[in-house]
Amino acid sequence: MVKKIMNEPQNIVDEMLEGFVFAHPELQWFREHRVVSLKEKKKGKVGVMSVGGSGHEPAHAGYIGKGMLDAAVAGNLFASPSPDQMLKAIEDIDTGAGVLVVLKNYSGDLMNFSIAKELAEAQGISVESVVVKDDVAVPDSTYSTGRRGIAGTVFVHKIAGARAAEGADLTQVKRSAQKAADNVRSMGMSMSACILPGLDKPGFSLGEDEIEIGMGIHGEPGIQKSGVKTADELAEILLEKIMEDLDYRSCEAALMINGLGGTPLMELYVLAASVKKLLVQKEICACRVYVGNYMTSLEMAGCSLSMLKLDDELKRLLQAPCASPAMTLQ
Template sequence: MKKIMNAPENIVNEMLEGLTTVHKELVYRVPGTSVIAKVAQSAGQVGLVSGGGSGHEPAHAGFVGDGMLAAAACGPVFTSPSPDQVLEAIKVADSGAGVLLIIKNYSGDIMNFDMAKDLAEMEGIAVDFVIVDDDIAVEDSTYTQGRRGVAGTILVHKILGAAARSGLKLAELKAIGDALIPNIKTLGLAINPATVPEVGKPGFELGADEIEFGIGIHGEPGYRREKLKTSAEMATELVDTLERSISLEQQSIAVLINGLGATPLMEQYVFANDALRLLEAKGASIVFKKLGDYMTAIDMAGVSLTVLTLTDSRYLDWLNEPVTTIAWN
C-alpha cells in the first residue's frame, strides 16, 4: 500500500486539520469534534447538515459554506459519525430556524443521525430529515436496506441549500427534498478497487481486465462483473440501465458525471462525451452538466452517472445559483 500519510489511524484527523488550515476563510473545525462548519452561519435560516464516513472527499465537508451545507459530520473512513458528533453538527448549524438532515441511505447513518435528531429535539432544536437513495444498482446491499445513497446526494445539497438560503422554512424544505429525491437516479462502475488506509489492502478484487457495474461507494458489490469494455460500451450500459428507472424522452435533465477518486479527468471527459451523446439520443434535453470528483471512494478508479429529471422549474434555478464552498465551483 502506497499512500501519502503518517499513521493510518490518524489520517482522518490530519485530513480535517489540513482542510481547515487551507480553507480557514470558509470553514472551521468545531473544537473536540470531527465536525466541519461554515465560518458565518446565517441567522434565521434553516441549517442543512449532512455527513457520513470519511474517504468520500470532497463530500461532505467540501460542500459546507454559503448556499449549501451549514455543517458536516465526518466519521472514520467508510464509517458513520457517531450520534454525539452529528448532534454537535446540528447544534452549530442551528441559527433559530431548525435543521434539516440530509442522510444517505446506509443503516449506520440512518441510526446515528436519527439518534442525534432525538437528542437535539430534547434540547429544543427543531430537526427533520430526508433520506437519499439514488443508486439504482441493487435493492439491498452491504450496510443498506433498500437502495444506497451515492453521488446524487450532492445535487440534494445544492438544491436544498439554495432553497434554504431563499428563506424557506423547515417543513417546506423537507417537502421539497422528499419530492426531489425520487427524481434522482445514479449508477456507477469500478475498474479498480479502493484501499482503506487502516486495512492496507483493497476492499475487493478485480482482475486486470475486469470491470464491475453497480459498485457501491464503499466497495459494496454491484450487479455484474465483465471484461473491460470501451468507454462507449460502459456509457451504453449505464444509460440503458438508468432508462429503466427514469424517463428520458422529452425530459429536461441535469447530469452529474462523478469520478470515484482515481479516475483522471481525461477519462472522465471521454466518458462524458459518450454518455451525454447517448442521453440526448434517448430524447433528453440536457440543461445542466457537472463533471469531476464529488463523491469519491478513496482511490477507487471508476465513474458514476447521475441523472435528475427537472420536474420542478425551481430545480434548475437552484442548481445554477452561485455558492461559496470548497468543492462546488
C-alpha cells in the same frame, strides 16, 4: 507496503480535516466531534448539513458554503459518525429555524441520526431529514436496506442549500430536498479496489481485465462483473439502467459524471462525450453537466453517472449561486 501520503493511519481523518480548514479559512472545525461548519451563520436560516464516513472526499465537507451546506460531520473511514458528533453539528448550525440533515441510505447513518434527532429535539431544536437512495444498481446492499445513496446526493445538497438560502422554512426546505432525492438516479462501475489506510490490501479484488458494474462506494457488490468496456458501451449500460427506473424522455436534466478518485479527468470527459450522444438520441436536454470527482472511494478507479430530472423549481435551485470548496456557481 501501501503507498499513501499520511502519517499514522489512525490520525488520517483528523489531519485531513486540519488541512481542510487550513485551505478553507471560511470554515471552522470542532476537533473532538469532527464537525466542519461555516463560520458565518445567518440568523433565522434553516441549517442544512450532511453526515457520512470519510474516504469520499470532497464529500462531505467540500460542499459547505453559502448556498449549500452549513456543516458536515466526518465519520471514520467508510464508517458512520456517532449520534454525539451529529448532535454537535445540529447544535452548531441551528439558528432557530431548525436543521435539515441530508442522509445517504446506510443503516449506520440512519440509526445514529435517529438518536441525534431525539437528543436535539429534547433541546427544542427542530430536525428533519431526507434520505437519498439514488443508486439503482441493487435493491439492498451490504450496509443498506433498500437502495444505496451515492453521488446523486450532491444534487440534494445543492437543492436543499439553495432553498434554505432563499429563506424557506424547514418544511419547505425538506420538501424541495425530498423532491430532488425523488428525482435523482445514479449508477456506477468500478475498475479497481481501494485500500483503507492502515490496511495492507483491498477488501476485494478485480481481475486484470475485469470491471464491476454497479459496485457501491465502499466496494459493496454490484450486479455484474464483466470484461473491459468501451466508453460508449459503459455510457449505454449506466444510462439504460437509470432510464429503466425513471422516465426522463423529453425532459431537462442535470447530469453528473463522477470519478471515484483514481480515474483521470480525461476519461471522465470521454465518458461525458459518450453520454451526450445518447442524450441527444433520447431527446433529453442536459441543462447542466458536472464532470469531476464529487463523491469518491479513496483511490478507486471507476465512475458513476447521476441524473436529476428537473422541473422549474429544481432548475431554479440548481442554478442558484453557491460557493463551496468543491462546487462554486456564480
